[in-house]
Amino acid sequence: MKVIFLDLDGVMITGSNQKLSSEYDGYVFTPTSVEHLKQIIDQTGAFIVVTSTYRKAGFSYLKKMFEANGITEGLIGQTPVLAYHSRGREIQQYIDESQLDPSLTVEKFVIIDDHDDMGELMPFLVQTKWHSGLDEEAKNKAIQMLLD
Ligand SMILES: [Mg+2]
Numbered sequence: 001m002k003v004i005f006l007d008l009d010g011v012m013i014t015g016s017n018q019k020l021s022s023e024y025d026g027y028v029f030t031p032t033s034v035e036h037l038k039q040i041i042d043q044t045g046a047f048i049v050v051t052s053t054y055r056k057a058g059f060s061y062l063k064k065m066f067e068a069n070g071i072t073e074g075l076i077g078q079t080p081v082l083a084y085h086s087r088g089r090e091i092q093q094y095i096d097e098s099q100l101d102p103s104l105t106v107e108k109f110v111i112i113d114d115h116d117d118m119g120e121l122m123p124f125l126v127q128t129k130w131h132s133g134l135d136e137e138a139k140n141k142a143i144q145m146l147l148d
Pocket of ligand 1: 010113115
């Protein structure tokens with residue numbers, strides 16, 4: 001399957017739109033980021049795995065957060081939390097473990113994040129900016145990488 005390893009702060013939650021949600025404890029997603037993420041999913045059939053530290057609150061919290069922001073499909077998991085390891089290492093572990101189940105095996109992926117602690121996975125990073133998040137340019141790049 002195709003997977004988007006998705007950060008939240010600086011990607012879905014941005015400096016240009018700091019509003020607290022009334023439905024969960026945290027900030028709302030920026031509408032343009034939501035629109036762009038949906039377009040990536042529609043055009044590539046990719047699924048979402050969350051890499052953000054918000055995942056420490058648990059998968060049901062993430063699910064609630066995504067649904068409250070209008071993303072009702074595509075969220076399938078989160079990367080493991082490894083002490084003293086980079087985000088790239090956590091993503092690599094998720095990919096390695098996905099090989100155990102053919103129906104969940106990651107075949108193609110992109111990482112969308114405003115930081116760059118991806119180690120050997122740097123070539124798969126689409127880097128966003130805290131203020132603008134998942135903008136048009138990042139969306140197009142992610143689609144291209146997932147369809148290549
Ligand atoms: Mg971030």
